[in-house]
Amino acid sequence: MAVESPQARELRHTRRIAGSLLLLAGLCLALGMTAQAWHPGWPWQALVAVSEAALVGGLADWFAVVALFRHPLGLRWIPHTAIIPRKKNALGRSLAGFICRHFLSDAQIVSQLQRYDPAARLAAALIDPARARFWHRLLQGLSPHLVRLLDQPALRQLMLQTARQRLGRLELAPLLGRGLGLLTRDGRHRELVNSVLSDAANLLQQPATRALLADKVANEVWAVFRWLNVEERIARSMAERLTEATRQLLLDMMGDPQHPFRRRLDGHLRHLIMRLRDDPSLARRMNRMRDQLLDHPELAGYLQNLWDEGLRRLGQDLAADDSRIAAHLQQATAALGRQLGEDAELQQQFNQWCIQTLPALLGPYRPAIEQFIVQRVERWSADELSRELELAVGRDLQYIRYNGTLVGGLIGGLLFALARLLHLIFH
Structure with missing residues (x-):
């Protein structure tokens, strides 16, 4: 059994009242006519x-109301009845035109935007903690569905x-050429080279590093010079001096931008940049390396694992009460809201952008x-x-x-009183 909607229940109730008023009027008419026949007055x-x-x-009024939706008493020969069913398509066209002309016209949209003040409302919404909590809860609720959606095999593939x-x-070669060109422009790469040289010199100064290098170099030196009866301690001393000389060379290169090795490095970089930009054979070799890397199964597996791990962490973070993503979003939106709320010029620009953009966006879709x-x-x-x-x-x-029943009765009473008054006056 279908459940009756509240609207249908209210309609049925009001119909009963209207019908009861008609029935009461009919009973009163019958009573009055009967009493008048037996006791005139x-x-x-x-x-x-x-x-x-x-x-x-x-x-x-019953006829007028019913005629809007159906033929009263099923009498189809009565003209201008069942107006809505007969004029359904014409009403649809009129309704569509009315909505587009009076609700979606450029003038109406601009007028509403000017009264609405989008910038102020957006700023208030962005800094409202209650709204931030709402979006956080929404993200928490949507996170499992979002992760499942992104974890679909078809989407992953x-x-x-x-x-x-x-x-x-x-194209790797031109890209690397442009990158190195930006890096070396105006000597920007020198700071990076100095940083690398400084780190290398500091590493060579550490006792553990010096001992390791000294052992390695001493072993190699002793393997060569032992045939010349060079003692092992002398070989170790030579290794330590070589390590210190290397460290000093790095410091000299770091302190002198015009050091021969630095100039040679700059020359190699300039030559490499030119080749990356202009050498087709180098570009082809790099593209072949790119394709070989992309076709390697381990890269696909790595990307697959990276995707899965990213989804796992995304789901865990969004579902947590102390979500970092939600916190960053809240901080960013609050900062944007404060800036928008405090900057009158920015508000005016945003409102003007809305006024210029929204009508232009809606215009092509209005038809x-x-x-x-x-x-x-x-x-x-x-x-x-008709039913809806x-x-x-x-x-x-x-x-x-x-109203038709009550006002009709009132008018009938007034007309009777007027007629009675005229009768008394002239008779």
Whole structure:
């Protein structure tokens, strides 16, 4: 058994009241006419006049209300009845045009945006802690679904294929050439070289490093010079001096930008940049290396593991009460909201952008929206549309029937009183 909706229940209730008023008017008319026949007198005449007018008014308004949705009493020959079912498509076109002209026109959108003040409302929303908590809870609720969506094999394969295709179209040689060109422009690379030289010199100064290198070098030196009867301690001393000389060389290179080795390094970098930009054979070799790397099964496995680990961490973080992602988002949005709320010029620019952009974005879709409304109304059957509209406005229409019955009776009483007064005056 279908459950009756609240709208249908209210409509049925108001119909009963309207019908009861008509029935009461009819009973009063019958009572007045019967009493007038047995005991003539003006009170019964007044009752007949009032009840008759009330009955006529109620029936007339009943006819008008019913005629909107169906043929009263099923009489199809009565013209201008069942107006909504007969004019369904025309009503749909009129409704669509009305909405687009009066609600979605450029002038209406601009007027609403000017009153709405999008910048101020957006700033208030971004800094509102309650809204931040709402978005956090929403992220927590959506995180399992988001992770499951991203973990679909088809989507994972699509992402890997897309990454493979994008990387496969990447020209490494020109890219590296531009990168090295930016790095060496105006001597920017010198700070990096100095940092590397400093780290290397500091590493050679550490006792553990010096001992390790001394052992390695001493063993090699002793293996060569022992045939010359060179003692092992002398070989170890030579190794330590070589290590210290290397460290000093690194310090000299770091302190002298014009050091021969530094100039040679700069020359090699310039030559490499030129080759990366202009040498087709080097570009082809690098592209072959790129393709071999992309075709390597271990790279696909690495990307797969990286994707899975990223999804796992994403899901764990979003589901946590102290989510780092949510915290960063909250901090970023709050900072943006504070800046927007404090900067009047930025607010004006944002509002002006909305006024200029939103009508332009909506404009091309306005005909499609109008056509959608028309098609949606046309897909409704006449009975379905009538039923939906009657449920929506039928309760209010029943009050027209109330008023017709009550106002009709009141007018009938006034006309009877006027006629009675004129009769007394002239007779």
